[in-house]
Structure formats: C-alpha cells, structure tokens
Amino acid sequence: MSGKSRMMAMGWKMLAVILVVVLSVTTFHSNDVQAQDVWGIMKEARKLDEQGKYAEAINKYKQTLPEFEQTKQYGNLAQMYRSIGDDYVKLVNFDLAVVNYDKEAEYSAKANQTQISIAAKRKADMLRSNAQLFIETNAETVGAANTHGARFEPKNGALLGAYAELDPKVHNAQNSKPFYSDAFPEMTGKKHAAYLLYFKYGDSFSKLKTHIEYARKNGTALEIGLQPLKGLSEVNDNDYLRMLAKDVAEAGIPIFLRFANEMNGDWVPWHNDGPKAYIEKFRLVSKVFHEEAPDNVVMVWAPDRLPDYNIQDYYPGDDAVDWVGVSLYTIFNPSTDPLKQGEDRSSHVEKFDQIYKLYAARKPVFISEGGVAYMYPEKKQDKTDWAVYKTKEFYASLPMLYPRVKAVFWFDSNHDSTNRIKYYMLSANQKLLDAYKTSISNPFYLSSIGDESPIAYKPINNQSVGASVQKVSAYVKTWSATLSKVVYEIGGKPVAAVAQLPWTASINFAPYKGKKIDIVIKAYNQNKLITTQKVSVTVK
Template sequence: MTKIKQLALWILIFVFTCASFTSAKAEQTFAANSNIRVLIEVNDYKLSKYEPKKGVYLGAYVYQDTLINGDMKKFNEITGKKHASFFIYVGYGSPFPQKWIDQLKEVGAAAHIAFEPNNGLDQVKDDQYLRNFARKLKESGIPVFLRFASEMNGDWTAYSGNPKKYIEKWRLVHDVMEEEAPNVMMVWTVFTFPQSNILSYYPGDDYVDWVGVNIYNVVYHNNNINLKADHEDPLELLDYVYDTFSERKPIQISEFGATHYTITDGKYYVDFAIEKITRMYNGLKTKYPRVKSIFYFDVNNLVNAPQGRRINNYAITDDERILKTYSNLISDPYFLSDVGPNLEGTVNNEFMVVKDGILVLNGKTFISSSVLKKYMKAKVFWDSQNNRLTLLKGSNTTTFDIKSYKVIVNGKKGAFILNGSSYFPLTEVAPQIGYKVKWDGKEKLIKVSLSS
C-alpha cells in the first residue's frame, strides 16, 4: 500500500471515528435530558366521541363506599362538586344495572361501565344478551363510557393470554354498540404494567373511541414488604399509555387510587396519599392535556375487595385531610362536571407530546425537521451550494447556516445535521414561524404554542 493510500485510509478512519463519537455524545446528552417534556400545539386534531375541547371530566367509583352507602349525590355534596360520571363493574352475562342507571340520571351523571367477561371470552357473542344490553344503554339517554374487558395485559384477568381472540371479541362488541347504541364510547383500558404486551391487544383506531389506563399508588407491591413502591410518580406511571396513544385518542384514567393504609406493614400513610393525589390532579392540568377524564377509586379495599386483595384503603371519605385535599384540587374549573355535548369530528387545537426528534444540548433545545413538518406544518429546504437550511410556513421564511455539531454545542448559532436529520434551535425558529415557547423549570416542561 502506498503512503498516499495509507494516509487516505487513516483520514477516513479518523472522520468515521469523530462522526461516531459526535453521534454517541449527542445521544448521551439527550439521554441525560430525556426527562424534559415537550408539548407542541397543533390546530388540526379532530375530537373523538364526547371528547371535551378542554378540561377533564371528573369521575369516581363510590358504589362500594360504605361510609356513604354508595350514594353519588352524597359524594358530590361532601366533595363540594358535581361529578360528571360514576362507574360500576358489571360482569358479562349479568343483568343490566337499570337501578344504578336511574340513580345516575337523578344526579345528572354519565355512565361508566366496566363490562368484564370474567368467565372468559368465549361467552362474548353477537346474541340477544349483548343486543339487549346495547339497546338499554341507548334507552338510558345518557353518554356511556363502556370499558370492555379492561386490564387484559395482566394475567390476573380471565380474558388475558390470547390477543387475537381478544381483538376479535372487542371488535364484535364495538360493532354491536355502533349499530345499537350511538351514545356509547368504547374505552380500551390497560393496567399500568406489564407494558411489553400492551400493543398486541390494541383493537385498532377504528374500533376505539378512548384509551384508558388504571393507576394505583401503593407503598408496597403485591403485599410484599420487600417490594417498595412509595417512590413511584403517578404521572410517570401514566407516561407509556399517554405517549403511545394520546396523539390520536383522548386518554382516560379509568381508575386512580392512592393508599393511606396498608396491611403489609399495618401503618397509615395519609401524607403519602395526599402527595400522590395532588401530584396526579395538578399534573393533568400542566403536563398531560390529552387526559380528558379521570375516575378516583373511592373504596376501602380492606373491607370491600375479594379475599386475597384486601390490602389497601383508597377511600377518601374516611379521612378529613385527604377529603379536603381532593375537594380543593377538583374545585378548579378545569375539572368538568358534565359530559358533552358530543363534538365528534370537530377540529380543535390540542397540545401533543413530542418524544422523537428532540435534542437538549447544554441546556438548549433543538427540534428536527421531521418535527417541524409534522407538528408545525413548516417546509424545510436545503441549499447545498450555500450550506443553508430554509424554513417556510405561510408567508414566514427564515434561514439558518449549517454548522458542525461541535460548534453548536459550544454555543454558536445555527442548525446542524446529525444522523441524516437536520436540527434547529427551538427558541430561535419558533417565533419565526408563528409560535411562542414557554419553559417551566419546576415541571421540566417546554410548551410550544401558536402565537395567534
């Protein structure tokens, strides 16, 4: 090999090594800042069935609250606010809960029914039972969240383990409801974990109106004193479902509870419950705008749960401090007291969480051309001759010189290209195409909203 060829080879190796190092360094820098959340406002989202333009439908499960005898009116009174919806569990094949529906109508609430095939999926058929159930839901004359076969991702349910059959039965129920009960919203709800099998059970966007998740904050998992869980953030438990589905479906927290007493160690945890409830309800207003309904699980499981699950007390009605905290949180008008009207198909502005195409380098946020195109509807043009990138949105045009990643990291202005994608400084590009940027250091939240 000649000296010239050897020199050329060493140059290629050096360039490749530097490029690889730069890419790895960028990815490491981003990984260190991945807890920063970015929300970008879009103006072309179409609302789902009964989805509110803004705010969260306020709901609860009080059916087994023995302190108020399951009285929904009483619950509204002691919490100081009318709730938009209440829920009940109905085993598939059980009689229609007409008495409960009548009580709901008396308090002006929408229905939320956890419709559970506890004897397995084979019992779910397009038959007289299902058709009559659907017709009675229509006759109720109120909006209905129908949460069919929830928590299917957990092996504790009788309908877990066969995603293909699950999807088949879900679609069957959906089709019957669509034909018989247009006031029904099909809510597909998973448990917080396991997450690895969640997508395999998803019936498809055409068969789901809302996506839900059940979240519980406990001090210990599975009644095991060695499995501490008091560190878990309820909002982080929401992240997987929210980040995966919120761009195309409204999110429902179908069940949420925070324990204030556990038999695992026989101790009270009132401050723990207050902290978690506060974190959840405040966080929805700031970081999770696509959550459009939440139901608190107001039950003392020490008394009302089946044997083997009498571990935690989630009831807010038997502790004055927790009740006061909850009442103060839900007094915010962001929490809605009525479901409806049905604005399905209406175009609405929404803030979408953006996870991919975001880099945070030395405290400065960069967004990729793909994010600009998808969420901000900007066009990107590359002038290879002058080594520039031009952004165009409407009548707004702005140009950036392409710099090396190393120069940008050291504080120079400009755009850069990394792994085939171009990145732009968010705070510099946003105002040029009609957006404003707000940073919330406490929540580590970047909110990018339309200027007009």
C-alpha cells in the same frame, strides 16, 4: 529468475511468515495482559469501595470501560456502569448516578438481560431531576389542538369521574339513602360527570335500573365495566348481546362501555384466552354496540398500566375503539428505592406516560379507574402525607403534561383483593379527602359532559413568552419523594417563591423584552435544596 534471486525471495517469504507469527503472538500476549489488567483493576476498585473511597473507585471502574466496549462484553460493561452509578449515589451526586444507570440499562439490554435493563431504567427514572415550565392561558388560544372530535370528548379539560358504590359514607345499596351520585359531590365539593359501575356479562341490564334513573336525574354519565367472568367464549353475536345493546341505547344517558378491561394482566379470566381471541371479541362487541346504540355509547379499550410489554398486543384497532382508558394505581412500595432509605420515589403521574405516548395522538385517553393509597398494606404503615402529595401532584400536573387526557376516575374504595387491602377511600382519610377537594377545584376538571375548560397550559421550555405578567406553573421531578417549595430566579435574582403545587407564580417578563433568558428553578424539601434546573425562554 536466478537461483540467488529465488533464494532471496524465499528468504523474504519466510521472514514475512515469521513476522506474522511473532506479531500474532505479541498481539495475543498483549490482549491477554490487558484482560488480566482489567480484572485486576476491577479488584482494586472493589477494595476501594470497601474502604469508602468512592471517587477513587469510580476512576478505576472507568478504566475498564474501553476494554469491555471493544470486546463487546456488554454484560460486564453494564455491571461497571452499575458500580459507578452506585458510587455516585454514595457521593450524593444523583445526576451522575442517573447517567450511569441509563448506561447500565442500555448495555444490559444489548446483553439480552431484559429484567436488569428494566430495573436500571427504573432506578435512573427515580433519581432523575428535571423541570418543565408552563404558561396558563385562555383555552381559546389552544383551540382544537388537543381534541379528536370523538363523542362525549371535551375540546379542552377532563371529565371528573369516580367509583363510589362501595363507600358507605356516600352510598347505601339497600335503600339508596344516600346514593353516590347525590352524596359523593357533596363530600368532595364538586359535581362529577360520570361514575363507574361493574356489570357481569350475562346478567340482565335491569340490574342497573336504579343507577340509570339516578344518572338521568343528576345529569351524569356511566362508565360500565362489562366483564365476561366465564371467559371470552361466552361472548357471541346473539340475542343476549343484541338485547343488551338495545337496552343500553334505551337508557338514553351517555355510557362509556369498557369491555373486558385489564386484559393484559393475568388476574382477569379473559386474559387466558390470549390477544387474538380478545381482539376478535372486542371487535364483535364494538360492532354490535355501534349498530344498536350509535348515539349514546362509546367503546372503551382499557388495559392496566402493568404489565406494559404486552399492552399493544391487545389493541383491537382504531375503527373498534372510541376511547382509550387505563387503570392507574399507586401503592407505597419502598422495595425499589435506589437509595435504600425506605422511600417510594416513583411518580404517579408519569406512570401514565406510556399509554399517553402510544394512543393520545389517535384517541381521547383517560384514567378509567385509579388512585393513590394512603396505607402501606404490607406493613400497615400510614402513608397519608406521601399520598396527599402524590395526589396533589397528579391532578396539578396532568393538565400540563398530558392535555389530551379527557377524563379521570378516582376509585373511592378500601377493597380487599387477594388478601391485600387497597386504601383509596376518601371518606376514611380526611387529609386525602381535603387533597382531592383542592385538586379537583381546578377548572380544568369538568362536572358534566358538554362542559369545556376555560383554561389551558402551554409549555415554554425553549419557547417564547410574552413581555408581560404571565402565570407560570412548573412540573418538577426530583429524587426527593416530596417537595415543599420552589423558587424562581432570573438573572441571579429571585422573582417568586411558591409553597403549593403546581408551583404557580405570576412573573413579570416585561423587563426582559427582546431577550433570551434563563429561568432558574430551585426546588426544596424542608429548606434543603434538592435540585437546581434551568429553562431557557425568549421574551417576545
């Protein structure tokens, strides 16, 4: 290569280096300016918020999203979505608020801000509106689709149960006059299939003699909460455990043995032993009872609904568990109201969702104890109307949403735990008692082991429906704590209006034979339209 050529080549190389440097500086400067603009835009958005110009503030916040997304600043991104969601709440556009709170939950999780993500998801769920439609049908058309073939499990329907030993209206422990299995059905208007009792590990089974006798007399089962109050170390395969299992077998009545329940919560002494020890002891107890009482005992594994992050850590295995239960309580709590209006917008029935999704395909599941409190204990405020609605919604919706629920136990007591009284006692609140009586009158709820529900429910969202008169019911979830009316429309015309849960109406689908139609559901509270939802169906 000539000297001139070498010089030219060196010149080009130097020019290339200069260009790289210039471009690098330019790019850095551009990003720096862009970053400065992002914080400036955020400042402008905050100022617009202070002025009440929420729509304009939303547009400003949205301008920051691409930069935070590109640079993977997920914490800042989550904050922007939260601000957008909050502004949509102020504009009373809850559907768009939900979209942004869901995004906040997504990106705060990516930023490892777990608690913020959980709170954002909770906000979104409380404001989320949706509707699901169901057709009431003969249970024979469903067949065995909702059964596992487990002992004592109804093919369709849920056994009614209760804990009633502490309700003085229905039980006198001194003279058994009245006795709960006699008086509780009289008070509620329907025979219950089973009753919950608590039994301390180490005690003699003879302490339950009277309960066993009344269970035999009234044809009821018992759910026995076997509690190792001294910790799991006292549970061993020894003479005591073997004799206890033989005594249970000799009792001859159906028994749901719920060993060391709510193990996932730190309020029970056996929680401190940890998941590994718990699983070991549960499997041991299950083995002994399956050997000594194979005909009349089923082993129940029953965590509390909360905390939910560690529930699966305690599962002992399908071979050791016959039924899965859960403690499911709702006490009025306005602290999480995303609208800050002092309401509890949570859904009692949807609190069952996680356990159902985890285990209903494998085992019969049930609410082993639970209820809705009629008082806000911290403020001593009466919340009867709210509790009545939540109770009716729960019992009306459960058969539709969770058809593999096979038993439901109400905790009929006003008990004091850690100085916080829980108000579930039906005899102490006539409105709640009336709501319970109305709710359990549904034939889906069964009075004896061996009974079967004559009815079942089929979802029809995006499904087909017969071209005839059909009994349609709905589960409608909205941001409103309660609803008072649901109107059904087809083709822009009202076809039914209902004022009682579960919003059941007889609708004639014959005029729409062979068509795909939209059923519009309009939900109201005190004549205020809360949400409009649409469900598509094909009419056969």
